[in-house]
Amino acid sequence: MPNNLPVLEFKSSTFFAPILILFNNDIVGIEEALEKKVKLAPEFFKDSPLIIDLSEINKHSKEIDFVQITQLLRRVGFFPVGIRGGNEQQNQQARELFIPIDTVRELTNLIITDEKNKPEVAQKGDSQAMPATKQETINAIPPRPVYVAATLVTQPVRSGQRIYASGDLVVMSQVSAGAEIMAEGNIHVYNTLRGRALAGVHGNTAARIFCFDMQAELISIAGDYKTSEDLNKQTYRNPVQIYLQNHALIITEIV
Amino acid sequence: MARIIVVTSGKGGVGKTTTSAAIAMGLAKKGHKTAVIDFDVGLRNLDLILGCERRVVYDFINVINGEASLNQALIRDKNCNLLYILPASQTRDKEALTQEGVGKVLDELSKDFEYIVCDSPAGIEKGANLALYFADDAFVVTNPEISSVRDSDRMLGILSSKSRRAERGEEPIKEYLLLTRYDPERVKNGEMLSLDDVQEILSLQLLGIIPESKSVLTASNAGVPVILDEKSEAGQAYADIVARYLGEDCPHRFVESKRGFFSKLFGGKK
Ligand SMILES: Nc1ncnc2c1ncn2[C@@H]1O[C@H](COP(=O)(O)OP(=O)(O)O)[C@@H](O)[C@H]1O
Ligand SMILES: [Mg+2]
Numbered sequence: 001m002p003n004n005l006p007v008l009e010f011k012s013s014t015f016f017a018p019i020l021i022l023f024n025n026d027i028v029g030i031e032e033a034l035e036k037k038v039k040l041a042p043e044f045f046k047d048s049p050l051i052i053d054l055s056e057i058n059k060h061s062k063e064i065d066f067v068q069i070t071q072l073l074r075r076v077g078f079f080p081v082g083i084r085g086g087n088e089q090q091n092q093q094a095r096e097l098f099i100p101i102d103t104v105r106e107l108t109n110l111i112i113t114d115e116k117n118k119p120e121v122a123q124k125g126d127s128q129a130m131p132a133t134k135q136e137t138i139n140a141i142p143p144r145p146v147y148v149a150a151t152l153v154t155q156p157v158r159s160g161q162r163i164y165a166s167g168d169l170v171v172m173s174q175v176s177a178g179a180e181i182m183a184e185g186n187i188h189v190y191n192t193l194r195g196r197a198l199a200g201v202h203g204n205t206a207a208r209i210f211c212f213d214m215q216a217e218l219i220s221i222a223g224d225y226k227t228s229e230d231l232n233k234q235t236y237r238n239p240v241q242i243y244l245q246n247h248a249l250i251i252t253e254i255v
Numbered sequence: 256m257a258r259i260i261v262v263t264s265g266k267g268g269v270g271k272t273t274t275s276a277a278i279a280m281g282l283a284k285k286g287h288k289t290a291v292i293d294f295d296v297g298l299r300n301l302d303l304i305l306g307c308e309r310r311v312v313y314d315f316i317n318v319i320n321g322e323a324s325l326n327q328a329l330i331r332d333k334n335c336n337l338l339y340i341l342p343a344s345q346t347r348d349k350e351a352l353t354q355e356g357v358g359k360v361l362d363e364l365s366k367d368f369e370y371i372v373c374d375s376p377a378g379i380e381k382g383a384n385l386a387l388y389f390a391d392d393a394f395v396v397t398n399p400e401i402s403s404v405r406d407s408d409r410m411l412g413i414l415s416s417k418s419r420r421a422e423r424g425e426e427p428i429k430e431y432l433l434l435t436r437y438d439p440e441r442v443k444n445g446e447m448l449s450l451d452d453v454q455e456i457l458s459l460q461l462l463g464i465i466p467e468s469k470s471v472l473t474a475s476n477a478g479v480p481v482i483l484d485e486k487s488e489a490g491q492a493y494a495d496i497v498a499r500y501l502g503e504d505c506p507h508r509f510v511e512s513k514r515g516f517f518s519k520l521f522g523g524k525k
Contacts, residue, residue, distance in 0.1 A: 155427070156458065158412030159405060160379075174458065176408045194456075 017049040017081055018202070020073075023056050025064040027072065034076050040223060041182055041201060043162055050078045051102060055085025066093040148185070157181060157195065169199075177217055186210070198225075200244075209242040210254070224249055257290075257365040260372045261390035261428075263414070265406030267377030269398045270435040273471055274493070275374035276304045277482040278394070281497030283338035284482075287369040290329065292360075293343035294386040295376040296352055302342040305332060306478020314344040319356035325363055334483060339368075352385055361389050379413060388419050392429045392500075395459065398436050399448040404456050407432075411457070432459035433496065438467040439511055450510055463496035465489050466509045 022030065038045045050073060057064050066086065073080050083094040084102040091101050148167030157163055157171060159178030169183035172190050179195035181187060187199045189211040200207030200222040207221050214235055218227045221244045232251060239254045262275045272295070279291035292315060293301035302308040307330045313323035318341070325341075332338035341360075344351075364371050375386035387393060393414050397407040414428050415421055421428075434453060441447040450464065470487030474480065482497070484490040488509060498505045 155415055156411070158415065159409040161412040161416065176412075176456065178405065178409065179412070 017051050019051045019053050019084070020078075021053040021056055022064065022069070025057060025062040027068060030069075031072055031076070034073070036223075038076055040220070041164075041180075041198065046077050048078055049081040051082035051084060052080055053084050054087075054090055058085060058087050058090075064090075066090045067097065070097055070099065150185070151183070153181075159195070183207070196220075199242075205244050207244075210240075211242075212239050214238055214240045214251075219249065219251075221249060226251075257361075257368045257371045258392065259361060259365075259390050260370060260392045260394060261375055261387040262372060262394045262396060263375040263383065263387055263410050264377070264396040264403070265379060265383075265410040266398070266403045269396050269403055270433075270465065270471075271377075271396050272300045272304055272374050273475065273481065274394060274396050274433060274435065274465075275372050276301060276480040277490075277493040278497055278500070279370070279372040280305075280332070280335060280338055280480040281482045281493055282370045282372075282501075283332070283335045285497060285501065286337065288337045288339075288367070289370040289372065290339045290341060290364050290368045291372040291374060292341040293374050294352070294382050295374065296343050296349045296382060297345065298376070299343050299345040301374050302330070302340060303478065304475045305340055305480060307333065307340055307342075308478075311342045314342045315360070316344040316351045318360055319351060319353065325360065334479065349382055352382060354385060354388060357385050358389060379409060383410075384413065384417060387414055387428075388417070390414075390418060390428050391420075392431065394431050394433050394462065395457075396433045396435055397453060397457070399434060399438075399442065399450075399453060401448065404448065404453055408457060411459075430459055431462035431500070432457060433462050433465065435465040436467045437464045437509060439509070461507065462499055463492055464507060464509045465492040465496075 024030065052069060052073070054064065054066070066083065070080050080099055082100050082102045083090065086094060086101065094101055150168040150170050151163070151165035153163060153169070153171045154173060156173040157175045157179040159176045162180045163169065163182065165183040165185070167183070168185035168188070169181060170188045170190075171181060174192045175181055175189055175195040175197070177194040180198070181189075181195065182198045182201050184200065184202045184204060186207050187197050187209045189197065192213040192215060193211040194215045194217065196218040197209050197211070197216055198220040199209045203222050205222040209219055209221065214231070215237060216228065216231065218225055219242055221242065224244060224247055226249050235251050235253055240251050241254055242249055242251050244250070260278070262271045262278070264271050275291055279289050283289040291301065291305075293299065294315075295301070296316065302311055310330050313328035315328070317323040318325055318328045329339040329341055332340060361371060373386045373390065376382040395407050395410060397403050411430060414430060418428050420426065432453070434450060437450075438447060442449045450461070454461070466488045468487055468489035470484050471481050471489050474484055474487075481487060481489050482493040485494070492509055495505050495508065
């Protein structure tokens, strides 16, 4: 029987990969900062693809060895799948490592950082198209902020389950003890929160957590966290909002 | 097409096998051709509770491996000719249980049976995951204690994410709570979680409460599912559960202690 079925097909698609922006060539500092991040959400970062952005480093003409960075990232558990903002030498190194070179769209206004207190690394989630062809750099059009749709969850989040949202996360049902919900943006739980809730996981210090019935095991915003032991008995079982103020988590009742 | 029910819990010793035997018998007694499968490879409890251990020739894994046909392995129950048991293997290793193999057996059973009850082993490992993978309904067996409730919650997470229905994006498995070994007296004394405590954490549709009852042990020693002991509270509770599952309207019993009424009359004295 003749086989007329095609052997392959190309489809356009979007590939999600966080972008790692390096501000500094301090390898030890980078490694420490990365390990801290990974510890916070090990399952999320495990085997995560990553695009390495060197534009900040190169802007300040700091030397960095791309091969060394790649090795470090792989060791920590990431899969570098792209480089952007690299110079000629770095791009060549990337080619030799079979890492694709991504032509950069201007990104700076999307990076969430505290200018006074720049972190060693900042990560910015971005839906990054990775077609085989090169993208044209569009300089004429001013960059627009990326709108990431909120993730809506209506089923209970049970113990052992984990939910990650690249924007805001809205949960209508209960979050059990032993469950973990994470968002790059804000978290809203219109029900009982017994598990762990981590908002602003990529460093957005303006992210907030809102919840209807506060019984969380752990809450965190941009890496600053409190466990149930430190949580105020007064706000326990009440509707609250949680936000960051000078690296301190503030929990207030919503009335 | 058969409806596949998994009886699951996470925790061991909470009453899954007792429940599997009881509800499978209950469904068969109501005129539905039912098969009950023991997924607990290496332990083999179900055939004991159903009193057919001496008639086991071939088992579930023989069928999966093609060493026996389903008809050869299925054991017809001595009390009800619409109930069939597919026993677990006591000797073979657990690796023989594969998703493909289980799927094939369930497909074949589905042609001929109305209900297939899968008695899950404890834990959240392969055996338990396979028992629930093909399910349409889940009976989550929980004891009124915190560790059992926690494990059930975890099982519910697996039900909603690791089942065939979840993988295919189909309508999710229907989840029901069966609160077993409930002792209203001990609940009142604060030694056990109450139904409300359990539901605050699980918020599931309650299919029934099975009271702690000596008749369960007596029945299992006799190799007769407790549902056939119509005088026992546990037997009645399981009969109610089957009726509710089949859509009959049947108010919940066994929540309050029997002595509750009298102790109220006599000023709370026990
Ligand atoms: N309602 C009940 N009242 C008293 N004992 C019970 C009840 N349900 C189960 N048991 C007992 O608990 C033990 C474990 O039951 P089993 O059904 O084998 O649990 P599992 O299959 O979850 O491991 C058995 O000894 C059984 O007789
Ligand atoms: Mg058992």
